[in-house]
Amino acid sequence: MQEIELTKVLIGGVSQNQAYFESDMAELAELVKANQMTVVGDIRQNLERAVAATYFGSGKLEEIHQLAEENDAQVLVVNDELSPSQIRNLEHELKMTLLDRTGLILAIFANRAQSREAKMQVQIARLQYELPRLRVGEQANLMQQGGGPGFANRGSGETKLEMNQRTIKNKISQLRHELKTMEVAQQTKRAQRERSAIPTVALVGYTNAGKSTTMNGLLRRFNADAENAKTVFERDMLFATLDTSVREITLPDNKKFLLSDTVGFINKLPTQLVKAFRSTLAEAAAADLLVQVIDFSDPNYQEMIKVTEKTLHTMGIDDIPMIYAYNKADRKTDTAFPLQTGEHDLVYSATDQASLELLTQMITKELFADLTKVAFMIPFADGKWVDYLNEHANILEQDYTASGTQITAEVSPEDRQRLAKYIIEV
Numbered sequence: 001m002q003e004i005e006l007t008k009v010l011i012g013g014v015s016q017n018q019a020y021f022e023s024d025m026a027e028l029a030e031l032v033k034a035n036q037m038t039v040v041g042d043i044r045q046n047l048e049r050a051v052a053a054t055y056f057g058s059g060k061l062e063e064i065h066q067l068a069e070e071n072d073a074q075v076l077v078v079n080d081e082l083s084p085s086q087i088r089n090l091e092h093e094l095k096m097t098l099l100d101r102t103g104l105i106l107a108i109f110a111n112r113a114q115s116r117e118a119k120m121q122v123q124i125a126r127l128q129y130e131l132p133r134l135r136v137g138e139q140a141n142l143m144q145q146g147g148g149p150g151f152a153n154r155g156s157g158e159t160k161l162e163m164n165q166r167t168i169k170n171k172i173s174q175l176r177h178e179l180k181t182m183e184v185a186q187q188t189k190r191a192q193r194e195r196s197a198i199p200t201v202a203l204v205g206y207t208n209a210g211k212s213t214t215m216n217g218l219l220r221r222f223n224a225d226a227e228n229a230k231t232v233f234e235r236d237m238l239f240a241t242l243d244t245s246v247r248e249i250t251l252p253d254n255k256k257f258l259l260s261d262t263v264g265f266i267n268k269l270p271t272q273l274v275k276a277f278r279s280t281l282a283e284a285a286a287a288d289l290l291v292q293v294i295d296f297s298d299p300n301y302q303e304m305i306k307v308t309e310k311t312l313h314t315m316g317i318d319d320i321p322m323i324y325a326y327n328k329a330d331r332k333t334d335t336a337f338p339l340q341t342g343e344h345d346l347v348y349s350a351t352d353q354a355s356l357e358l359l360t361q362m363i364t365k366e367l368f369a370d371l372t373k374v375a376f377m378i379p380f381a382d383g384k385w386v387d388y389l390n391e392h393a394n395i396l397e398q399d400y401t402a403s404g405t406q407i408t409a410e411v412s413p414e415d416r417q418r419l420a421k422y423i424i425e426v
Contacts, residue, residue, distance in 0.1 A: 006036060008072055009099075010064060012043035013079030014050040021079075023300045024267060027238075028079050028101065034238045035108050040071040054089050055082060061093055068096055077104055081270070084133045102129060102270040108239050109273065117182050124175050125272035127168050134164050183282075198248070199367045200258045202287035204312065206304035207238045207264030209295040210327040213350040214359070215247065215261045221356050222249050232261050239264060244283050251360070253394040253410075257367055260287070265311045267303070274314055285317045289366050291359075296326035296335075296347060323362055329355075371410040376422040379404040385419060 011028050015021045029039050045060045054061060055078060064076065074097060076090070081102040090098050099107075106126050113119040203211040216231040232245045246260045260283040284290060292308055294301050305324075312318070323344050329337035330349040338348040338355040346362060348355035373396065378385050386405050389395065393409040400406075411419070 006038040007075060008040045009037050009075040009077050010041040010043060010068055010071070010073045010096075011039055011077045011079070012056065012064065013045075014055060015044065015046045016049055016080075020267065020300060020303050023303070024079055027267065028077065028104075030238050031101070031104050031108065032077055035104060035111070037075070037077075040073050041067045043067065050080065053086065054093060055080070055086050056090075061090075065094055068094065075099055077101075081268070087133065101268055102272075105239075105266070105270055105273070112239055117179065120175050120179050120182070122273075124172055124179070125270065127172050127175075128272045129270070131165060131168050131172075134161055134168075198256050198258055199288040200260065200283070200286065201289045201291060201363055201367070202260045202262055202284040203291050203293055204262055204284055205264060205293040205308055206295065207266050209264065209293045209304070210350045211261050211264065211293045214291075214293055214325070214327065214356075215245070215259060217350050217353075217356045218249055218259060218360065219247055221353065221360075222251060238266070244281070246283060251364065254390070254392065255364060255368055255394060256392075257288075257363070260284070265308050267307050269307075269311060274311065281315055281317065284312070284320075285315070287320060289363065290317075290320050290322040291325050291363070292322055293350075294324060294326050295328050297328040297331035301326070321366055323359075323366065325359060368410075368412075370413055372413075372416060373408065374411050374416055374419075375406065375408045375424050376419055377401075377404055377406050377424045378419075378422050382422075385422065389415075389419075 009032055011025065011032060013021065013025050013028065018024065025042070025044065032039050043060065043064050045056055047057065051057055056064065076094060076096050077099045079101055082098070082100040087098045087100070106122070106129055109122045110126060113122045203215060205211055212232050219231055230247060244260055244262050246258055248256060249259050250256050262281055262284050292305070294305060298304065323346065326347045327350050329335045329347045330352065335347065338346065338352065338358040340346050340358060340362065346359055348359060376389070386407065389407055389409050393411045393415060395407060395409050397408040398405065
């Protein structure tokens with residue numbers, strides 16, 4: 001099979017006293033790889049602040065120009081979000097295509113989004129990013145999606161740039177309206193799940209920490225037909241998963257919970273995407289428990305925890321109980337796992353069965369702490385409740401007597417109240 005020649009790019013950044021500059025640059029290289037491009041050179045400049053006009057200093061620009069010629073690089077990807085004027089000036093100076101970190105992340109999201117909702121959210125974010133970067137005489141690269149009826153009533157004195165700006169604004173408005181309609185449908189689904197009284201668990205965390213691998217491990221472990229378990233897409237790359245997936249997990253003792261796999265976070269997540277993905281993360285906002293999956297093998301995992309929690313806070317997701325699940329322990333030498341290091345802390349590997357078992361125990365303990373042991377005597381005429389308990393409760397004992405079926409089970413407060421008239425003392 002003939003290999004596809006990947007676009008050659010240089011990556012570059014100005015340190016600006018950023019505490020995690022080195023790890024951010026390494027992450028930028030991974031983002032480039034995730035966007036099907038290849039890094040052929042790395043440029044860094046140690047400055048307290050970026051140059052207002054060109055981001056890099058003049059000497060560094062000459063170095064970039066030379067490195068690009070030597071490596072036949074067509075694109076420069078920089079580690080920060082650039083202003084429209086910085087992009088114009090750099091492209092003029094270097095005669096290269098410029099892509100900043102925000103634009104790169106948006107491009108990855110646009111390529112990976114699968115559901116209609118995710119595609120619309122990404123399109124809104126990209127249009128918001130494009131709007132201040134339109135140039136006179138230039139047709140925005142997303143304008144093909146913005147035409148059609150409703151956008152043709154333009155003033156006779158309007159410039160091409162103004163027409164493009166107004167078209168984008170109208171398109172954003174249209175997409176937001178469509179998205180709102182979809183959000184209402186999603187809210188209805190969530191309300192139905194809440195009425196079913198099944199608790200919910202959301203996997204959250206930094207991109208590529210192993211959320212999807214954890215979800216698939218649990219699905220295979222507790223699905224009778226493991227080969228046909230409705231697993232989610234997983235791959236060792238940044239932003240492999242963009243769409244929220246929800247699956248039901250049924251444990252051997254009949255305890256059930258809904259598990260959702262959410263989009264991963266990243267440092268310097270574009271503000272446009274924070275707003276656009278607020279609805280996607282509604283599953284996390286409505287969860288009874290969050291499991292923050294952390295790449296324990298990454299030396300910067302503490303910073304990743306901070307980024308995740310800051311992003312959750314920005315989205316108003318606070319005060320939900322959380323398990324800190326330190327994944328990929330198998331990649332760290334001399335690290336014992338699975339190991340519960342605190343009430344809500346677990347060192348584990350998502351590919352290890354014993355790890356998944358311990359994680360399940362922690363989830364179960366948190367979700368079902370209010371279950372109580374209750375004995376019921378259910379007359380044969382009301383046998384439907386026997387079937388109900390066998391489906392929804394953890395049956396400890398079951399016996400048939402002359403008066404009916406006697407069942408001892410662990411039940412929720414709601415079921416205890418629902419079947420109160422059948423409760424007996426034993």
